[in-house]
Amino acid sequence: MGQLANPESPTWAEAPEAFILPPEHRPKAGPKSADDDIPVLSLAPFFDAIGESDKENDATSTSKDWGDVAAKVASCEEPAFRGLVADIGKACEEWGFFAVTEHGVPIALLENVQAVGREFFRLPREEKKRIGRTFEMHLGYNDSELTKNTRDWKEIFDWAVRGFMEMPESVESDYRSCKYSEATVKSYNQWPAKPEGFREACELYTAAVEHLGSILLGLVSMSLGLPFNLLHHCFEENTSRSRLNYYPQCPLSDKVCGVNRHVDSGALTVLAQDDVGGLQVKRRDGEWISVKPRAGAFVVNVGAIFQVWSNDKYRAIEHRAMVNENKERLSIPVFFDPDIKTNVAPVPELLDQDHQPPHYQPYNWGFFRKTRNNGNFKPLGENIQIYHYAL
Ligand code: OGA
Ligand code: NI
Numbered sequence: 330m331g332q333l334a335n336p337e338s339p340t341w342a343e344a345p346e347a348f349i350l351p352p353e354h355r356p357k358a359g360p361k362s363a364d365d366d367i368p369v370l371s372l373a374p375f376f377d378a379i380g381e382s383d384k385e386n387d388a389t390s391t392s393k394d395w396g397d398v399a400a401k402v403a404s405c406e407e408p409a410f411r412g413l414v415a416d417i418g419k420a421c422e423e424w425g426f427f428a429v430t431e432h433g434v435p436i437a438l439l440e441n442v443q444a445v446g447r448e449f450f451r452l453p454r455e456e457k458k459r460i461g462r463t464f465e466m467h468l469g470y471n472d473s474e475l476t477k478n479t480r481d482w483k484e485i486f487d488w489a490v491r492g493f494m495e496m497p498e499s500v501e502s503d504y505r506s507c508k509y510s511e512a513t514v515k516s517y518n519q520w521p522a523k524p525e526g527f528r529e530a531c532e533l534y535t536a537a538v539e540h541l542g543s544i545l546l547g548l549v550s551m552s553l554g555l556p557f558n559l560l561h562h563c564f565e566e567n568t569s570r571s572r573l574n575y576y577p578q579c580p581l582s583d584k585v586c587g588v589n590r591h592v593d594s595g596a597l598t599v600l601a602q603d604d605v606g607g608l609q610v611k612r613r614d615g616e617w618i619s620v621k622p623r624a625g626a627f628v629v630n631v632g633a634i635f636q637v638w639s640n641d642k643y644r645a646i647e648h649r650a651m652v653n654e655n656k657e658r659l660s661i662p663v664f665f666d667p668d669i670k671t672n673v674a675p676v677p678e679l680l681d682q683d684h685q686p687p688h689y690q691p692y693n694w695g696f697f698r699k700t701r702n703n704g705n706f707k708p709l710g711e712n713i714q715i716y717h718y719a720l
Contacts, residue, residue, distance in 0.1 A: 354589065365612070367427055369623070371430045372429050378407055398547065399557035421549060434541050434627070448524040449523070468516055482585045486572065493515045497509035542599055545597055553639055563668055569664060587651060594632055598630050598662050600629075606620075606622045608650055640676075640685055674690070
């Protein structure tokens with residue numbers, strides 16, 4: 330086993346200064362209008378359009394002929410379905426975030442992961458560190474992640490949807506050059522010995538949510554006027570990851586963040602939060618809005634790749650997670666990220682359709698992911714971002 334990511338990784342009690350945010354980044358008291366929230370959309374019209382009930386979909390129906398689905402939805406004139414596509418487009422433009430209900434993922438699968446997840450994080454630190462993330466092993470447990478070079482008040486457990494993640498072995502430090510080695514390295518999922526049923530619960534959950542992610546990928550594409558299945562080929566050998574975010578109770582909840590403000594760098598994120606709440610989204614007017622926990626719903630957000638694909642029509646919106654003085658919190662994002670060979674650039678069909686010049690030069694996803702990964706372990710100055718490729 331390799332060197333631990335941050336071998337010394339001091340805890341809160343040992344080094345509080347590593348967690349405290351500069352005053353301008355600290356969470357402020359909630360938004361002025363507590364009623365504001367992201368749009369909530371039911372996916373039932375989609376399942377009706379393809380002639381399936383949302384109840385039938387479970388982890389066993391993960392492989393699908395998306396071309397077949399695309400043909401069905403392309404010819405569907407149902408107002409409820411057309412309305413759903415339009416609402417998704419509006420939500421992506423105005424918020425970059427929306428919640429989905431009637432999404433077809435059995436809630437028992439989520440509850441199972443939540444249960445084993447909480448049990449896992451209660452294990453002694455040394456036990457969790459046995460499957461700790463290292464420079465070589467990108468998946469597993471970590472309690473010293475940096476977001477924008479500040480320590481997050483959280484512990485995480487990451488696993489890849491395909492069982493492993495492949496990345497270029499090395500990348501050059503110049504972001505614009507986008508130069509990377511042809512040689513790649515695979516890191517495999519690391520599973521803890523305890524609690525019992527942990528791996529199975531995680532894998533079943535991810536399979537079901539991956540299916541939902543493919544549906545959302547298609548619907549978001551349609552909302553841009555593109556065919557449902559235009560982008561699915563980029564995800565056949567995806568680098569998608571699931572994560573358990575565990576935010577312990579925090580004595581100084583007004584000075585630290587569970588996850589500091591950031592945008593997700595992949596295509597789409599599907600997040601389940603528990604009933605504690607803490608996710609905040611930056612609205613277009615700059616106000617931070619709390620996303621209310623909704624039992625059985627998932628929060629979906631557009632990542633930086635969709636911002637580039639859509640040539641800025643949709644934007645990856647900043648968000649963050651607050652911590653709670655009295656309660657621990659668990660959230661489970663699945664990050665939908667393409668094949669490392671994907672060269673991300675504005676979709677040509679959209680540039681033609683909107684008569685727009687591209688806002689970005691192409692960048693390679695494997696390069697981006699590997700560079701970002703290096704930055705998660707040690708502060709590297711400014712993190713790689715899509716604006717490094719802006720034209
Ligand atoms: C993330 C994230 C928010 C949350 O993990 O990228 O934004 O509510 N999490 O945990
Ligand atoms: Ni995020």
